[in-house]
Amino acid sequence: MDIRISGVTKVFEGDIVALEGIYLTVGAGEFVYLVGTTGSGKTTLMRVISREVLPTKGQVMVGEFDLRRMRSLDLAYYRRDLGIVFQDFRLLPHLTVLENVAFILEAMGVPPKEVRDRSGFVLERVGMWHRRFLRPTQLSGGEQQRVAIARAIVNAPALLLADEPTGNLDPRTSDEIVQLLTSINASGTTILMATHNQYLVDAYRHRVVELNRGRIVRDESQGRYVADVDL
Numbered sequence: 001m002d003i004r005i006s007g008v009t010k011v012f013e014g015d016i017v018a019l020e021g022i023y024l025t026v027g028a029g030e031f032v033y034l035v036g037t038t039g040s041g042k043t044t045l046m047r048v049i050s051r052e053v054l055p056t057k058g059q060v061m062v063g064e065f066d067l068r069r070m071r072s073l074d075l076a077y078y079r080r081d082l083g084i085v086f087q088d089f090r091l092l093p094h095l096t097v098l099e100n101v102a103f104i105l106e107a108m109g110v111p112p113k114e115v116r117d118r119s120g121f122v123l124e125r126v127g128m129w130h131r132r133f134l135r136p137t138q139l140s141g142g143e144q145q146r147v148a149i150a151r152a153i154v155n156a157p158a159l160l161l162a163d164e165p166t167g168n169l170d171p172r173t174s175d176e177i178v179q180l181l182t183s184i185n186a187s188g189t190t191i192l193m194a195t196h197n198q199y200l201v202d203a204y205r206h207r208v209v210e211l212n213r214g215r216i217v218r219d220e221s222q223g224r225y226v227a228d229v230d231l
């Protein structure tokens with residue numbers, strides 16, 4: 001799914017301007033890193049795209065969805081096309097790995113055999129099938145993030161939002177997570193990933209969009225974490 005954001009401003013209560021005059025187009029199938037210092041607006045932009053936050057001004061179109069004009073049924077359809085991964089994994093502690101992935105499909109009324117097949121397929125894909133009967137607390141951080149990614153992609157979303165997905169992980173595991181996201185992107189999913197990880201952005205090159213105080217200050221294909229300075 002492509003994303004078309006025009007003139008988006010978000011002002012939170014207390015006159016906090018989190019986003020200001022954002023114009024951004026992301027084509028279907030792109031991989032985009034969102035970078036920028038703490039408080040620059042990355043999470044807010046992701047939350048505008050997931051429609052957890054409504055802009056104060058401006059328009060957001062994702063695929064055929066106009067996020068300003070959505071009835072609750074549209075929102076339910078939209079969310080089915082969306083996968084979200086967070087820094088802190090957010091798995092349900094009382095469920096096993098397999099159940100954490102399967103419950104999304106069960107909640108959508110998918111027949112049991114298909115739930116088993118699809119959950120198994122994504123757990124294989126992220127290399128976690130052998131851990132399917134464990135609970136999140138029995139897994140390492142990297143393993144938990146793999147399960148969270150499996151959960152995010154089990155519905156074959158057209159768009160995956162990842163907010164600092166490697167923030168709690170060691171360098172090698174972070175590498176593996178970005179490789180996994182890159183392979184998911186290669187199968188057609190649009191990916192937007194907010195990150196502070198300079199090494200990853202420089203090692204796995206994709207488009208880089210940099211925010212500063214709520215504005216886009218750089219947009220480069222195959223960019224680096226820090227802008228090249230003209231000498």
Ligand SMILES: Nc1ncnc2c1ncn2[C@@H]1O[C@H](COP(=O)(O)OP(=O)(O)OP(=O)(O)O)[C@@H](O)[C@H]1O
Nearest residue numbers: 012013016017018037038039040041042043044045
């Ligand atoms: N719900 C909210 N209510 C009020 N202000 C908010 C809210 N969410 C974010 N902000 C403010 O908006 C600004 C942008 O925050 P945001 O979380 O989008 O930044 P960020 O770039 O994701 O930061 P980080 O890298 O630390 O995660 C900050 O000044 C923040 O305090």
